[in-house]
Amino acid sequence: MNPITLSASAARHLNRLSADAGHPILLRVAVEGGGCSGFQYQLDLVEAPEVGDTVVAYDGAQALIDEVSAPLLAGSIIDYVEELVGAQFKILNPQAKSSCGCGVSFSI
Template identity: 50%
Template structure:
């Protein structure tokens, strides 16, 4: 019998991991990035990014290149299959969530609907 590892429910791009590492390097030891989905924004839901020191028991923890990204179970339902990326463009630098569950998104890149 062959066991196939399932793909992770959310991924973090190399660019995002590098930027997260730069941000967390200025924070106290053990800091992690929490990504959440909250109600609001111009499309119904919006992503929130926060630096935290505590991990909840039911959080999904994504480890990449020495950084940890946390996602709570309710947010994970909205983000399953998404990639957290970082874009550095002429109009600004920001984290982007490439979410296959989003049916529409706002020009700001942090608001979406399902």
Template identity: 45%
Template sequence: MNNNAKFPVQLTDFAARKVKFFIENEIINSDLHLKLRVYIIGGGCGGFQYGFVLDDKISSDDCIIENNGATLVIDPMSLQYLFGGIIDYYEGLEGARFVVINPNAKNTCSCGSSFSV
């Protein structure tokens, strides 16, 4: 597990507060220690798609970053596509969602949920 303070992906303060809010509302079993896992999968209109899930597991090769008591977890395969990125949270007329500001994306779809490199 890499817990480097100079982690190459940032979790904004607002996104960290939202992670904590969702976790507090999700926990049924107090033994769970949920974290926000961000991952990349093939698909979407851009070729790759962002995924977000609250997860209670961390693999030995996962990278983690913490901000204001919230933990972000990224697997090594996904990290290569997110390097230098920022995970934020957006609330607007279209709804609310986690967003990725990804400097590696050459093209993104109009909703921002998929990209190509």
């Protein structure tokens, strides 16, 4: 399976959140059924991994992927982008054949 990676930008943002909070903040990335294209990403900030999570680390920051979502995210880059309309974590998934305009929903 192709590795899931955390970008430098995402790591910097997670490290900044952790410093502000005074304890580690981890990004949980999951794929759920639903959305306008069949699957949707669920992103949450958490303090600890759960049993079975895959840990994706870069420069001290960590993202967590559950074992069901991992195959659907294989080869993905977890990024953090700052644009005119706002800043957000973004999943660059090479398996996604199409996605909706919001970028949260996709199909394989």
